[in-house]
Amino acid sequence: MVLKGIDLEIKKAEVVSIVGPSGAGKTTLLQIMGTLDKADCGSVIINNCDTSGLKEKELSAFRNKHIGFVFQFHQLLPEFTAIENVMIPALIGKAKSSDAEKRAKEILDFLNLSERFNHKPAQLSGGEKQRVAVARALINQPAVILADEPSGSLDTVHKEELHRLFFDLRDKLHQTFIIVTHDTELAKATDRVISMKDGMIST
DSSP: OOOOSOOOOOOTTOEEEEEOOTTSSHHHHHHHHTTSSOOSSSOOEETTEEGGGOOHHHHHHHHHHHEEEEOSSOOOOTTSOHHHHHHHHHHHTTOOHHHHHHHHHHHHHHTTOGGGTTOOGGGSOHHHHHHHHHHHHHTTOOSEEEEESTTTTSOHHHHHHHHHHHHHHHHHHOOOEEEEOOOHHHHHHSSEEEEEETTEEEO
């Protein structure tokens, strides 16, 4: 999908949804914003840093520190416990193991998962897995969390829990979210809806 003339600014503590039909370019836009793909032209500026000027190693370190990701299927590593999964980005960022563990426990506790620290993904419900995935995205206190169909694999109850969590994190931690979703209820609840069609933002 080729994006055309995308010009977009997201404010801190804003929850923004990106909607549109399949093939509209939503995931491509999210991947470029997340520095996973490079745009042919233009720039992606996060926390006043123009990421287009960063070399691959610098970009990887920047992504680890400033961007959190939540996917439709949690992408937790099955051999690790909940707390170990959450700690991984902090350890990649060279945090001390004791500091990473302390921070992971605080976040999991905040997300009402303190009873699940030592459970592996196979022992968690779908909703719990996604909350662990959100905790992992939060561990390095990123500027923005990018979520691609985060509730797409959840039942109604867990979906509503996850959506409420996003707004709690905005209100309590001033966390910024950009969410690609087909869920109309979630989109309606967000601070701003960006509609896409054929690689462009449609009005």
